[in-house]
Amino acid sequence: MSATSTSTPDNSDLNLRVDLIISNILRWGVAASLVLIVIGTVMSFGYSHDYGAGWGSAQDLKQMIQPDATFPFAFGALLSGLAQFQGQSILVLGLLLLIATPVARVAVSIFTFALEKDWIYVVITSIVFILLMVSFCLGKVG
Numbered sequence: 001m002s003a004t005s006t007s008t009p010d011n012s013d014l015n016l017r018v019d020l021i022i023s024n025i026l027r028w029g030v031a032a033s034l035v036l037i038v039i040g041t042v043m044s045f046g047y048s049h050d051y052g053a054g055w056g057s058a059q060d061l062k063q064m065i066q067p068d069a070t071f072p073f074a075f076g077a078l079l080s081g082l083a084q085f086q087g088q089s090i091l092v093l094g095l096l097l098l099i100a101t102p103v104a105r106v107a108v109s110i111f112t113f114a115l116e117k118d119w120i121y122v123v124i125t126s127i128v129f130i131l132l133m134v135s136f137c138l139g140k141v142g
Contacts, residue, residue: 014115014116015116018108018112018115021108022105022108022109022112025101025104025105025108026101026102026105029097029098029100029101029104030098030101032094032097033094033095033097033098033101034094034098035094036090036091036093036094036097037091037094037095037098038094039087039090039091039094040087040088040089040090040091040092040093040094041087041091042087043085043086043087043090044087044088044091045087046087071088071092072086072088072089072092077089078092078093078096103129103132106125106128106129106132107129109121109125110122110125110126110129113125
């Protein structure tokens, strides 16, 4: 007779699946953000053949990049720029995806710890996630 019980669930399959999900989130998030950043940069540089020549002020630089475009500092401007295929908006989307990738990893970790009933880590990871969300909401550009 064995001393181990066969009624206890084995979490190794669950842990393996969650690890694969987390690694795929990180891998594909970084890869997708890299593609968007490169496309946005190429589009921004490619708009004007004189890009970078004779930079005088920030306003001159903005007019050189795309004369009709403004840099998307707000979410609405980002969506509008994406609809018009503006390079700066595509680049910003890539940067936002790069920022969101580890945040998504933290969110998946909360659910993982909850499935494992590891409540201390659920609380700790939830606090980290809340701090990330608060910092994003309170952060301002310029």
